[in-house]
Amino acid sequence: MDLNTVVEVRDARRREAWQPGDAWLGGGTYLFSEPQLHVRRLIDLGRMGWEPLTVGAEGGLEIAATCTIAELSQFPKPAEWAAAPLFEQCCRAFLASWKIWHMATVGGNLCNGLPAGPMISLTAALDGVCLLLSQSGAVREVPVADFVVGAGMKDLQPGELLRSITLPARALAGRTAFRQASLYGLGRSGALVIGAVDPIDGELTITVTASTVRPIQLRFALPPNAEALREALEYGIAAHEYFDDIHGLPAWRRHMTFRFAEEIRRELTEEAGR
Template identity: 85%
Template sequence: MDLNTVLEVRDARRGGAWRPGDAWLGGGTYLFSEPQPHLRRLVDLSRMGWEPLTVTPDGGLEIAATCTIAQLSRFPKPAGWAAAPLFEQCCRAFLASWKIWNMATVGGNLCNSLPAGPMISLAAALDGVCLLRSQSGALRRVPVTDFVTGAGRNVLQRGELLRSVTLPARTLAGRTAFRQASLYGLGRSGVLVIGALDPIDGELTLTVTASTVRPVQLRFALPPNAEALREAVEYAIGPDEYFDDIHGLPAWRRHLTFRIAEGIRRELAEETHR
């Protein structure tokens, strides 16, 4: 879509003061998908030269905000990453064409902060931490579970930039279980729940996204029984936190959240007894 209110596209390497009507431009798949009448200038990140994916010295993974979904999907995961299948599962949750895969960025998906954003699901479930940079150059780190605060809302301040997301080695080495549900066969995620087992102490983490307006994460020192899991989910997610839109009513999302969470509990409980 033509953005006829945009008067300038500026290379982000040139710096300059942030002003009203500015927006960061990554892949642009959202920005150019609908009218943006409030925008006057796009600050293009495509020439920043950030390495899309970097294995950190301790075995974790740093994902640049400009990394595309295609790059994330194709990245050769080390053999020791038991969580490796989760990357492809979340990439496929986009249900997008190859053209979108080659343009849409991980950072853009997080910054849009939509409940069905599968990169939010991936990064939150693997205990990702966002690196944010202000206009003054100051850096701060925020867990992905705290970065998204509601449907389309996050903690970014005026002119602040999401530079990267880092996934720790410990969670990448743990087993995961993935469940997704949609109203339609090829529809947007209505519920997406990911379970993860800590490879050292066996802690079970359950991360609920898509059905809720923000990521909700539950941790269990030991895998719970069905009753304990249900009580924990009911306590953690208030009735007003289930998302309501054309892709699913809150009551439907709530029902499937409980059902899918139980399926993940059973799957990962079997893993601990093998």
């Protein structure tokens, strides 16, 4: 879509003062999908030269905000990452066209803050931390689970930039389980639940996305039984936190969340103990 309100496109490397009507341009797959009447100037991140994916000295993974879904999918995952299958599972949850696959960015998916954003699901479930850069040069870190605060709502100040997301080595080494549902074959996720087991202390984390307006995590120091899990879901997710749109009614999303969480509990606790 043509953005006929945009009068200028600037290179982000020039570090010009942020103005009302400015917007960061990454892959642009959302930005150009519908009118952006408030946008007057695009600040293009395309030439920043950020390395898409970097494995740190301690084994964690830094994902640049400009990393595309294709780059994340094709990145060779180390053998010691038990959570490696989760990357492709979340990438494929896009059900995107070739064009979107090669242009959409991880950072853009997070900054849209949509409940069905699978990069939100992936990075939240693996205890990802966002690195945010302000216009003043200040730096702050925010867990992905706290970065998205509602449907389309993020913890971002005007002009603040998501630079990268870091996944700790400990989370990458843990076993995971993935469940996702849509109302129809090529539909947007209506419920997406991920379970992760800490490789050191065995803590089980259930991360709920798509069915809720924000990522919600439930942590269990000891393996829960079915009753304990259900009680945690009932008290951990308020009725108003289930998303309501054309892709699924709250009651259906709640039902699928409870069903998937129980399937994951059995897969990661009961079946593992056999």
